[in-house]
Amino acid sequence: MMKTKEKILLKALELFNEKGYTxxxxxxxxxxxxxxxxNLHYHFxxxxxxxxxxFQELVLKMDELLNxxxxxxxxTLENLYQFTFSTCKIFYSFRFIFxxxxDILKEIPEIRxxxxxxxxxxxxxxxxxxSGLQKNNIFKKDVPEFMMDSLIQQIFIIADNWLTHNRLILKLDQEAAISHYTLLQMNLFYPFLNKEQQKLYEKQYITPTP
Known part of the structure; x- marks a missing residue:
């Protein structure tokens, strides 16, 4: 049976996501x-x-995924796709944070x-x-360090902000948003893939234009 504290956290997450934490x-x-x-204040x-x-729950879920x-x-390329897809799913389930x-980072120094x-x-x-993807010949081995650094920064920027972009611009529902932004982030990797993997990527993930 679910404890009161767990019920509070689940309901809070639902309400924050639907109506905003403010x-x-x-x-x-x-x-x-x-x-x-x-009763609630006894717990929080x-x-x-x-x-x-x-926020801790979000971090733990991402830790598990990364580990x-x-x-x-x-x-493989499919592992990378599934990782990116799972990340988007997790982020969507905690979308109010992003x-x-x-505001959250400003108001709660501990989280910042x-x-x-x-x-x-x-x-x-x-x-x-x-580095592992390079060893497995998924990524090119001759990628300059500055390009790899840029790639990681680009991932962070998109990952932290795509939910805001969706809410303001595209307004996609959950399933469509996760699929769209997964592919958007995956496209960042395309220039880093070797030629064989690029062909595989286009075949598996890019829908042909009618």
Whole structure:
């Protein structure tokens, strides 16, 4: 049976995603769960405390995904696609964080400092994954270091901001958004693939124009 704390986190995530974290208070969450505000405050004094836990859950899910990718000895193009697709799914399920990213980092210093640390560690993890893809002849071996650094920065920029772009511009539903932005991020890798992998990429992921 789900504990009250878990119910609060699930309902908060749902409400934050639907209506934005700035419009949802702990009282709203308590009312949706048919519990008293006092019962909720026993577990979380402020909505910021809930956001901290949800951010931790996001980080843990990404840690698990990255660890799986790093542990694979012979990653393929399909592994890279599935990793990117899974990342987009995870990000979508915590979309309020990214849509309100600047405000959350500004208002909750603890999350900001954690994000800065994560940014550094993620860069090293991506370098390790891409090095493995070069060894497996998925990526070209003669990629200049500055291009690899740029690729990692581009991934971070798109990953952290595609949900805002979708909300403002494309307005795609969940399934269409995840598919579209997965491919958009995958297209970043195309110039780094060897010729054989580029042909495979076009065949598997690029829909022919009628």
């Amino acid at each position: 419009t949802i208070t702990t009282r709203h969450i308590a009312a949706e769960l048919n519990i008293s505000p006092g 004094k402020h909505s910021e405390d809930i956001i901290k836990i949800l 799986t990718m790093k542990e694979m000895e012979n990653n 849509v309100n990213f600047v 400092s954690q994000y800065e640390e994560i940014h550094t560690s993620r860069k090293e993890e991506f370098q390790m994954i891409f």
